[in-house]
Amino acid sequence: MVSNPPYSIHWEGDDNATLINDPRFSPAGVLAPKSKADFAFIMHSLSWLATDGTAAIVCFPGIMYRGGAERKIRKYLIDNNYIDCVIQLPSNLFYGTSIATCIMVLKKSKADNKVLFMDASKEFVKVTNSNKLTEENIRHIYNWWHDRKDVQYICQLVDASAIAEEEYNLSVSCYVEQEDTREKIDIKVLNQQIRDIVAKEQVLRDEIDRIIADIEEDGDHE
Template identity: 75%
Template sequence: WDEEPFELIVSNPPYSVKWVGDGDATLINDPRFAPAGVLAPKSKADMAFIMHSLSWLAANGTAAIVCFPGIMYRGGAEQKIRKYLVDNNYVDAVIQLSGGLFFGTSIATCIMVLKKGKSDNKVMFIDASKECIKVTNNNKLTPENIDRIVDVFAKREEVAHFSHLADYAEIAENDFNLSVSTYVEPEDTREKIDIKKLNAEIAEIVAREQVLRSEIDKIIAEIEG
């Protein structure tokens, strides 16, 4: 206990495990959970782990917590806890990762970065779901992938289809949804169609069809004659 509070916390808690929650009336007064005014659901302790880490964080500290993406957009108690975190300017960033990075699960996880001493009131959203390479049946983050994510995170840089810096008003407008896909528009990789060129090609096909129809009509007329 001599080292607390901690300046750096890195955590990968179990996803959506059950806990006692409001089954223990004393937990709402626990200094770890009381500030949010609500407890994480009994069936999903994810937010309890986040509040636990936050309670041990120093005033100048940073926590990076690997999370199940569902806690970023689900309603109810989890939404109220997200609102508490955003209202108090604790959420520094949310980084979406690709699936298949962790042994034993293929789900796509994300990282929530918490800070108590932020210099602004904005949240950085990074879509790093494509920052990986395929290794057998799993995905892997290369040093290059990590460098790109960390560089954009450190600079709080906006990059099209990769990162977005959202202010409080934008997050509040989205009902405190912290899902990266809400704020970072994916790149449209579909083939772009030149509608004018397509219309010209269709018109040409129709014209050729009319000529062929006319020639066929002539042949039929000769046969019948």
């Protein structure tokens, strides 16, 4: 099952007293906020998911860390081991929005009690003013998901207990270490370079002083 529901739209929520008893939403014990129906779509998809099925849902990134009812629904999904993977996508992929969206992968029958967090934000090619996933990019993402292993700076397989310790925050950046691409500076080399610059400046200063002294001496002889 693949779904790309609208992001953070309004819905009835708890204005409709019957929804809390709706079998799609009642298991979580709380409804998605009226102003943000994202988890209503997710719970709906989960309710229709076959026992051996897989659902991939494109999500607004805010639902991964916002509090209140959304946190309670994330807790339900994690505690019941329904979340298989969270994938951070590149920004500017979809028409009408430049935000970096995510994919939440759901399963009802998992072999472990872990969630794979994947940072695929660099898997794209630039096309005019937008970004695009190539076949190669898609293959990389699929293989990382399929292999379900730690890959430095890309994938981290995290126990549900560790997610609970993070207050059920499902942001990929919370679990996948970011590569430091800043230039590495050798302080010893830098210090020697500074010494060399200071020494050259002193040589130049001495030469200028000598020239000025010669000029002043010539002036005195006139």
